[in-house]
Amino acid sequence: MKRMIKAIFLTVVAVGLGIFPAMGQKKITPVDKDPTKPRQPVLHYYDKHGEPLDEPVLFLADLDTVAKVKSGPVYPLLQSVSIGANFFDGIMQLAGQKHASYDLWASLSLHNWFEPVVELGIGIADNRPEEGNFRYKGKPSFYGKVGINYNFLYKSNPDYQVYLGLRGGFSSFRYDITDITINSSYWDQTNRFSLTNQKGHALYGEVLAGIKVKIWNRLSMGWNVRFKIKGKVKGGTNSNPWFIPGYGTNSSLGATFSLIYTLPLSKGKTIKELKDELKDEIKEQLPTDSIGRRGNMVVEGRSEL
Numbered sequence: 001m002k003r004m005i006k007a008i009f010l011t012v013v014a015v016g017l018g019i020f021p022a023m024g025q026k027k028i029t030p031v032d033k034d035p036t037k038p039r040q041p042v043l044h045y046y047d048k049h050g051e052p053l054d055e056p057v058l059f060l061a062d063l064d065t066v067a068k069v070k071s072g073p074v075y076p077l078l079q080s081v082s083i084g085a086n087f088f089d090g091i092m093q094l095a096g097q098k099h100a101s102y103d104l105w106a107s108l109s110l111h112n113w114f115e116p117v118v119e120l121g122i123g124i125a126d127n128r129p130e131e132g133n134f135r136y137k138g139k140p141s142f143y144g145k146v147g148i149n150y151n152f153l154y155k156s157n158p159d160y161q162v163y164l165g166l167r168g169g170f171s172s173f174r175y176d177i178t179d180i181t182i183n184s185s186y187w188d189q190t191n192r193f194s195l196t197n198q199k200g201h202a203l204y205g206e207v208l209a210g211i212k213v214k215i216w217n218r219l220s221m222g223w224n225v226r227f228k229i230k231g232k233v234k235g236g237t238n239s240n241p242w243f244i245p246g247y248g249t250n251s252s253l254g255a256t257f258s259l260i261y262t263l264p265l266s267k268g269k270t271i272k273e274l275k276d277e278l279k280d281e282i283k284e285q286l287p288t289d290s291i292g293r294r295g296n297m298v299v300e301g302r303s304e305l
Helices: 002-024 088-094 271-284
Strands: 042-046 052-059 078-086 099-110 114-127 135-151 161-184 189-216 219-234 253-264
Touching: 078 114, 088 099, 088 253, 099 135, 114 161, 135 189, 189 253
Parallel strands: none
Antiparallel strands: 042 052, 078 099, 078 253, 099 114, 114 135, 135 161, 161 189, 189 219, 219 253
């Protein structure tokens, strides 16, 4: 009898140990992890500032709006023509400078990106250098420069620019050196003579950085700073030029300050139109809902526009 009770007890314990672990196990449901399955859009009820939207919008969480922006130009090839007048040296003359280079320039905007530039001007000088023993008078002489600007804001509003540029310049000039004084301590004499109607020419280059800002309608102001590189210079008989039109004197730094008038060559696209195009491109990538409509799209992320 005891053996039978013991056998029944062991059987009940064995059955219990087999049942309870099974009751504690969760039923595993297979999960679809197909990597080729397109991601579903997420409904957003607030904008990036935490303000409630008028209506929910669909947004793909992993959609990179910046990567989808086209890297090429966004404005027409022939964007505009600008004409400028540089009067920086005029301001410097009022401050006491004894030489000046005045020029008019014109540029053609290509895609609001690159700008070929031509500068034409006149240079003059009339000075008695403190370190010299002569008077230098540079007659009104021609100079010209050609080059190109690179606009870093080529996808932004054309009324505003930040650019780097290169220039190559040439000048043909005439000058007089008068009141040349040579003192002889040995003979205790002072000799004076002049070198008149001297002719010369020069080649030089410039590297510049500048900005352009709109002030009213089609009028803008432009500033740039230039690092000047003197090339081949030929002076007159037995003389070297103190001043080179368009280049200046011995300083390797210069600047310009211009009033600019811009004439558009094509209507182009406004910033709003460019943003609308970006929204349309992104919306085309969104999946349709169950009744075939595409979700609305709000672009809150950064872009290069």
